[in-house]
Amino acid sequence: xxxxxxxxxLYTVGDERLGVYLFRRPVPPRKxxxxxxxxxxxxxxxxxxxxxATSALSGALDxxxxxxxxxxxxxxxxxxxxFAGAVWx
Numbered sequence: 001x002x003x004x005x006x007x008x009x010l011y012t013v014g015d016e017r018l019g020v021y022l023f024r025r026p027v028p029p030r031k032x033x034x035x036x037x038x039x040x041x042x043x044x045x046x047x048x049x050x051x052x053a054t055s056a057l058s059g060a061l062d063x064x065x066x067x068x069x070x071x072x073x074x075x076x077x078x079x080x081x082x083f084a085g086a087v088w089x
Contacts, residue, residue: 007046
């Protein structure tokens, strides 16, 4: 599930080092990632996290819902265009 997490601007808001994909923020992927303590996180979108990865992961999961409104405003239009392009192209 590499597209659920990312460090690229479309995934993050504010000072997040790692963000949850916009449409998964309301229901973060805790079952997949909640119990992990990674030494590093390599993502498909953005640069990898090579230091303090466990903290970045837990922070992303913990802040996903609260950050949803801001992420929707900042990243929503671009994400919707990408989704529409993938579905109708």
